[in-house]
Amino acid sequence: MNTPRITSRIGSLLQRFGRIDRRAFTLVELLVVIAIIGILVTLLLPAVNAAREAARRAQCLNNLKQIGIAMHTYHSAVQQFPPGWTEDNNLDIGSRSNNFAWGAHLLPYIEESGINDALNFNLQSTAGTPGGAQDNIDVIGIPITLYRCPSDDGPPTASIGGYPGFYPAIPALAVSNYVGSGLICLPCFTGYLPDRRPNVLTERCVFGGNPFGQTITEHHGMLYRNSETAVKHVIDGTTHTLLAGERVFGDLTDPGTGETRMAQAYWATVPGLSSNQLACFSGLMVATKNFHQQRNAPMVNGHVYGYSSRHPGGALMLWADGSARFFEENIDEVTSEYLIRKDDQQIYEL
8 A cells, every 4th residue: 555645645635625723722712702701600609699699598498497397386386476585483594494495495396306205394395414325415415407598508506614603514406597586575685573463564574582673564465484375375477577587697797887797506505494584585596686675676687686598688487377579678667566466456467
């Protein structure tokens, strides 16, 4: 076989049908292509992120709807909504039991009977020794997906250092992103009990049977200490009253004071007894508005102890009728408070 002749023949044929262009990309052309790809990625990323946030927000909305169904199933069984948190009236504040929040009381109604059965509601929520035979202190560290907003991608649990005389060291306390709608008053913080004697028009704090002498805020919210709120108590109507909402877990700056504080909530309880001089709104699954008139910021996306979220523009809220919808962050303070109060006969629409 004459290889050179065959090669020459092929070359002649190629020249007949067209010129062979062996020119490669220049550096400038390559850079242009890379720049175009970069621009396309830059344009697409916000759309991708927006789609992902929309999916997370939809999941969060579904979480609140499931919580709403559980709330009303509980109401059907017990003829009232679950208490904001439970606590006995032992005059020795440090010995009170049991301090479980509404998230724990809903366990049988959110298909978490296993966790519910592992808890001993007759003891303090932090009772037991870490690593023991499924003591309360271990069970309260079990994360529950329903109580987490997908947009809040923080750790599922928090480690709590011990505070002698108030609460023990807790290796893990499971985080929640949902808090009940309530207005916290002075007795919740100090452990004093309201004086509910007949014909006493102004509630006063009572400690050891003696009036403390300070006027306190009446409970107008849905969930609070040992609350027994039923639908019949919602004078403003269940479609006009908040039942629960979101709260981020992490640092938030209070626009009213410029202070940065830790916003938090846990589904089961707080580290120690709420009324043992602990700020019951700090970590508790109940929102507060103003505490001793020190906080004047809006409840949404700004108020550390109120409602907040990682969703742009506001937070998702659960209403007392079981529906859930978005609560914009620019709502004014007065409106937000009236939506929390269940019986002030001030009807507000969003």
